[in-house]
Amino acid sequence: MGKADADGPGLPDLPPEWGRVVVPDDAAALADEAEQVRRELCGRAAGHARRWRPSALPVLALLLAVVATVAGLAAATWPRAGRSPGPTTGTGDPAPIRLTGRPLPALDLVDGGQSPVPLRALVPTVVLLVDGCACPERVAEAATAAPAGVSVVTVAAARPRAAPAGTEVRALADPAGGLRDFLHLPARPDTVTALLADRTGRVVLVVPEVDSLADYQAELARLAG
Template identity: 75%
Template structure:
């Protein structure tokens, strides 16, 4: 097997370039060398890690697109403080009391010959908007109840409507819809809207759905004062 070393019997022949080999009596004296050997073995056994490289341009563009899309979805679906719980309702129609004491606008209506007729030139007056219903009985009763000096006017949308025979009623039209816009009241089928204004042009009463002359009889009588 080999010859023993001159300084230590029992050791095999070693290469002369290793020099003199000293074997300690206590194995713990070789702990540092053993740890160094183990580290070297682990380093050689573990796979070499690749250095980190930044992603290429196409991958970076794709990543930005994904982040932008997700952010947009979150913004659109995230609940916002103060958001209305439902659709906003339309502005309510003005009540008769909201129109009372307001000044009647200076509107021009038209007669059967399409000649302009200033509304303020008919005051004091009770105006029946009959574009939703001709309501001949209501027109006749109003003309009968109106005191002297108070003009009874019917107003349709496109052209004047025929009035009951034997009544003193001024039939006019409002093609521009200025009076309806002032009242903010849409035409209603089978009923008329009544508007009463005194000699100064002040609105005394507005009845959105006039069923009979009793709905405004008291105010109609006072228009003559």
């Protein structure tokens, strides 16, 4: 049988509202009560879990949306290596920007007798590419404005074009098209391209389409310095 209850010796004082408490001699006698308590606790835990899951879903969805947004922004703004722009093959303006300060290519032009003339031996120089247009007025104004010591050179495609009368212009040709390849500028009808290089052989200015001497007159004047 059980020991003395809350009123007997050996037990701490218990709240009177608990009523009469009997402690059995055999703990197995409490098995049924323990099983009932476990069922009640499991039921309460399941209820808490059911109440938690719906409230957690919006938070989880928001977290996933934030992660996806950050990943998309990182992919859009991350710099991509190895994708440098290729050379411009049209008449766009980027070519002069890329070429300014670069050395002239080590290529040979040819004169009227098909003798080679190194391009770098002509500096300081203004080279007028006249394979798209003879344009004698453009050549004549360059020859008139060029300072002493600055060579004025015309370059045609297959063979040299005759220089305007009364000018000291060296007429050469570039049958291999090496200079056009260097400039990344194809010949255009009725258009002259100007290339200015200083005495060190560095490109000072490239004018893809010359409209008048004013396009390069200031740089031409400084070549003699």
